[in-house]
Amino acid sequence: MLDLRELPAERTTPYATMADFVKTFNEEMRSLYLLSFLLTADHDTAEQCLISAMGECEEGTGVMDWPCSSIRCAVLKQAIRIIMPAPEHADIVLFVSLKGPARSAENEPFAPILSLDAFERFVFVMSILEGLSDGECAILLRCSQRDVMMARVLALKHQSQMDGQVDEAMQS
Numbered sequence: 001m002l003d004l005r006e007l008p009a010e011r012t013t014p015y016a017t018m019a020d021f022v023k024t025f026n027e028e029m030r031s032l033y034l035l036s037f038l039l040t041a042d043h044d045t046a047e048q049c050l051i052s053a054m055g056e057c058e059e060g061t062g063v064m065d066w067p068c069s070s071i072r073c074a075v076l077k078q079a080i081r082i083i084m085p086a087p088e089h090a091d092i093v094l095f096v097s098l099k100g101p102a103r104s105a106e107n108e109p110f111a112p113i114l115s116l117d118a119f120e121r122f123v124f125v126m127s128i129l130e131g132l133s134d135g136e137c138a139i140l141l142r143c144s145q146r147d148v149m150m151a152r153v154l155a156l157k158h159q160s161q162m163d164g165q166v167d168e169a170m171q172s
Contacts, residue, residue: 024071025054032075038125039079041114052078076126076140085118087147112162116155123151124159 025032036053037046053074108114116124122141126132127148134145141148 025057028071032071035072035125035130036075036079038110038113038129039076039122040083041118041121045082049075049078049082052082072130076130080122080140083118083122085122085141087119087141087143087151112159115162116158119147120151120155120158123148124155127152128155 032053033046033050036049037043040046040049053071056074056078057071113121113124119141123137126137126140127134132140134148137148138145
């Protein structure tokens with residue numbers, strides 16, 4: 001007869017189990033939803049993305065990775081699949097003045113991020129907020145590292161312009 005007290009307290013397998021994923025989803029739900037929302041810029045699409053990511057993780061248990069990073073990667077992949085962000089391939093894009101917000105989000109706390117074009121928003125979230133390298137972003141977004149670098153420059157420029165507009169509004 002097996003005595004449960006003899007079982008090791010530590011996990012003996014390096015693989016993430018379904019229980020690990022469920023626990024991580026429960027603990028990280030707000031953070032995962034926010035990631036999904038910032039990528040998709042839409043609440044309904046963010047929900048769809050998160051549900052799809054959960055399904056992807058369920059099918060891929062046995063992944064030799066910490067569940068949180070696997071789940072975040074699944075959210076990124078699902079958002080990319082849903083939105084299909086693509087870079088603009090014109091070299092002059094860095095010299096073009098930035099257009100206004102893509103959508104009205106005045107009362108939205110994440111308005112500066114949500115107002116970015118889809119590709120710039122993905123690059124900003126993935127590289128600045130999630131800390132992925134240019135190479136990792138390029139692989140996931142199926143573009144060149146140069147496209148990633150250009151989009152990040154544009155996104156940061158846009159962010160600084162939005163900060164300036166907020167400062168001006170507060171002084172008025």
